[in-house]
Amino acid sequence: MGLCGPMYIYLPIAEVSVNVFILIGLGGLVGVLSGMFGVGGGFLMTPLLFFIGIPPAVAVATEANQIVASSFSGVLAHVKRRTVDFKMGGVLLIGGLIGAGIGVIIFNYLKGLGQVDLLVKLCYVLFLGIIGSLMFIESLRALGNAKRVGNSKPRHKRTWIHALPFKMRFRVSGLCISAIPPVLVGILVGILAAIMGVGGGFIMVPAMIYLLGMPTKVVVGTSLFQIIFVTAFTTMLHATTNYTVDMVLAVLLLVGGVIGAQFGTMIGAKLKAEQLRILLAIMVLVVCAKLAFDLIVEPSEIFNLSVARGH
Amino acid sequence: MRIFCTFFLIALFCFVRSALTQEIVLGLSKNEIGITAFFDGSEILVFGAIKATDELISNEPLGVAVTIASPLLPVMVRRKEKRFGIWVNVDAVEIDLAPNFYAVATTAAFSQVVDPVSDLRHSISMERMIRSVGAPMTVDDPDAFAEALIRIRQDQGLYKALPGAVTLQDNTLFSTSVTLPANLVEGAYTARIFLTQDGNVIAQKKTTIDVRKVGIERWLYNLAHQHPATYGLLSLAIAIFAGWSAAAVFRVIRA
Numbered sequence: 001m002g003l004c005g006p007m008y009i010y011l012p013i014a015e016v017s018v019n020v021f022i023l024i025g026l027g028g029l030v031g032v033l034s035g036m037f038g039v040g041g042g043f044l045m046t047p048l049l050f051f052i053g054i055p056p057a058v059a060v061a062t063e064a065n066q067i068v069a070s071s072f073s074g075v076l077a078h079v080k081r082r083t084v085d086f087k088m089g090g091v092l093l094i095g096g097l098i099g100a101g102i103g104v105i106i107f108n109y110l111k112g113l114g115q116v117d118l119l120v121k122l123c124y125v126l127f128l129g130i131i132g133s134l135m136f137i138e139s140l141r142a143l144g145n146a147k148r149v150g151n152s153k154p155r156h157k158r159t160w161i162h163a164l165p166f167k168m169r170f171r172v173s174g175l176c177i178s179a180i181p182p183v184l185v186g187i188l189v190g191i192l193a194a195i196m197g198v199g200g201g202f203i204m205v206p207a208m209i210y211l212l213g214m215p216t217k218v219v220v221g222t223s224l225f226q227i228i229f230v231t232a233f234t235t236m237l238h239a240t241t242n243y244t245v246d247m248v249l250a251v252l253l254l255v256g257g258v259i260g261a262q263f264g265t266m267i268g269a270k271l272k273a274e275q276l277r278i279l280l281a282i283m284v285l286v287v288c289a290k291l292a293f294d295l296i297v298e299p300s301e302i303f304n305l306s307v308a309r310g311h
Numbered sequence: 312m313r314i315f316c317t318f319f320l321i322a323l324f325c326f327v328r329s330a331l332t333q334e335i336v337l338g339l340s341k342n343e344i345g346i347t348a349f350f351d352g353s354e355i356l357v358f359g360a361i362k363a364t365d366e367l368i369s370n371e372p373l374g375v376a377v378t379i380a381s382p383l384l385p386v387m388v389r390r391k392e393k394r395f396g397i398w399v400n401v402d403a404v405e406i407d408l409a410p411n412f413y414a415v416a417t418t419a420a421f422s423q424v425v426d427p428v429s430d431l432r433h434s435i436s437m438e439r440m441i442r443s444v445g446a447p448m449t450v451d452d453p454d455a456f457a458e459a460l461i462r463i464r465q466d467q468g469l470y471k472a473l474p475g476a477v478t479l480q481d482n483t484l485f486s487t488s489v490t491l492p493a494n495l496v497e498g499a500y501t502a503r504i505f506l507t508q509d510g511n512v513i514a515q516k517k518t519t520i521d522v523r524k525v526g527i528e529r530w531l532y533n534l535a536h537q538h539p540a541t542y543g544l545l546s547l548a549i550a551i552f553a554g555w556s557a558a559a560v561f562r563v564i565r566a
Contacts, residue, residue, distance in 0.1 A: 007349070008349065008350075008351050008493060009348055009349060010346055010347065010348060010349070010350040010493065010528060012524060012527075012528040012529075012531045012532045012535075013531070013532065013535055015494065015495075015496055015497075016493075016494040017350060017351065017352070017492075017493030017494055053494075065546045065547065065550055066550070068547060068550040068551065068554070069549075069550035069551070069553045069554040070554065071554070072550065072551050072554030072555065072558075073553070073554035073555070073557045073558045074554075076554070076555065076558035077558060077561075080562075115399075115400065117400070118397075118399055118400065232547050235543060235546060235547060235550075236540070236543045236544075236547070238543075239535070239539050239540070239542055239543030239546065240539040240540055240543055241539075243535050243536050243539055245535070245542070245543060245546050247531055247535075247542070247545070247546050247549065248348070248531065250546060250549070250550065251549060251553070254549075254550060254553045254554070255553070258553050258554050258556075258557030258558075259557055261554075261557070262557055262558065262561040295397040295398060296396060296397055296398075297398075298393070298398065299391060299398055301459075301462075301463065302390055302391045302392075302398070303388055303389065303390050303391075303455075303456065303459035303460075303462075303463065304388075304389050304391070304400070304463075305386055305387070305388055305389075305460060305463055305464075306386070306387045306389065
């Protein structure tokens with residue numbers, strides 16, 4: 001006790017006492033990644049919060065609130081550098097809000113079946129595994145090409161995407177494509193975001209690069225822009241239905257997070273797009289491997305407790 | 312019939328007398344614990360005296376057991392099994408009532424202070440404190456689930472067995488201190504003191520300790536539950552402000 005030892009703070013909603021510096025440190029670490037890669041960092045933070053003993057429901061809801069802060073901080077730097085495609089962000093957002101609504105319905109249905117933890121983890125392993133591998137292979141190839149030829153292959157290939165109706169011009173991205181693929185990407189990301197308790201940037205960023213063909217430069221800022229609104233919507237849903245947003249926890253995480261995001265953006269601006277992508281791919285694969293490992297290896301305690309509801 | 316009734320009344324009178332011959336006078340270092348923002352756990356001192364209104368019936372030494380329990384709540388205990396190569400929750404048993412926090416301190420080893428019959432009657436040990444009405448038929452070893460609950464909560468420092476932690480002087484004065492962890496839940500905690508002789512409970516006393524959030528903790532908790540929309544918007548406002556101010560500060564630093 002006292003001021004000399006580690007400083008603990010009691011979280012009013014989570015109802016646990018945690019070390020202040022651990023929370024700020026976690027926030028900072030995830031903030032750096034958020035700024036560097038344009039991912040909300042939720043896919044990393046949510047499991048870390050479980051690990052330090054925050055109840056899962058509180059971790060998921062509070063993390064949504066924290067992502068709002070770090071994404072907002074990050075997007076401001078991108079707005080200044082004019083690397084946000086607001087029009088594309090708006091189209092993605094329409095899909096995102098629809099998707100988040102659907103996601104919450106699916107989540108509550110799975111909760112009723114009593115296997116929601118497992119399904120969330122399997123979702124993580126599946127999506128992180130697929131996206132991490134694809135990005136890793138692609139960026140290795142791009143890195144190799146850049147070295148040998150000094151020139152990357154043309155991005156604007158004509159695919160089925162260009163044959164769809166409702167064409168829109170996205171000037172910042174230099175694209176003229178149908179609004180349907182971005183809305184569908186938004187819906188998919190929104191569903192996964194709500195189920196997995198994340199912002200969804202780690203899915204949206206590759207989808208924007210590989211599916212929509214957006215230039216890497218504007219992908220990060222646009223993704224952050226969309227994430228702000230989807231996570232704000234999720235925060236409100238959790239706050240009003242489950243009362244699981246812990247403001248004290250969120251403030252501590254975002255103190256570290258917003259500062260970290262600024263450093264992350266600075267680091268990100270200095271790295272080449274291919275280097276950024278390969279780093280993000282490695283990180284995604286590491287988290288995926290850890291989650292898969294935990295599912296396969298016999299846990300030290302095969303029993304677990306949860307609050308019983310009903311009666 | 313009349314003789315029987317008289318005998319019964321005498322027996323009852325004797326029983327009441329013997330139960331009343333020993334009385335516990337109890338004190339607590341605090342009757343309420345406020346959970347503040349920097350709540351770091353709390354230590355509670357339970358002390359008192361045994362007031363003997365009569366001579367002891369036998370010369371067996373006395374024992375004291377002190378328990379502190381949080382409010383009882385139902386808990387779902389799940390067990391994982393390996394299915395299709397991964398560990399999945401398969402069996403579940405609901406423990407109908409279990410405290411989130413439970414400490415039992417005794418003057419000596421628990422079995423020396425309280426015998427199984429008294430334990431059954433008064434629910435003093437952890438095992439007796441946890442109530443499970445019935446496990447589903449599909450579970451083959453329901454006891455393992457209650458044991459797991461105790462094991463997990465002991466590991467978290469929420470369940471404590473403290474044999475020898477109660478000091479008893481001259482069969483009169485007793486005291487013990489119990490450390491309450493930082494991760495307490497709110498509610499009316501129950502402190503019980505049992506005076507035993509030869510394993511039998513001969514006197515008991517019960518009191519409550521109020522554990523509740525105070526100050527900003529209370530305010531935030533109430534706001535979150537009573538005005539959730541306001542709370543949600545406030546959370547978002549703080550997030551946006553924090554994000555904006557960090558960006559502004561860094562713009563100044565870099566400029």
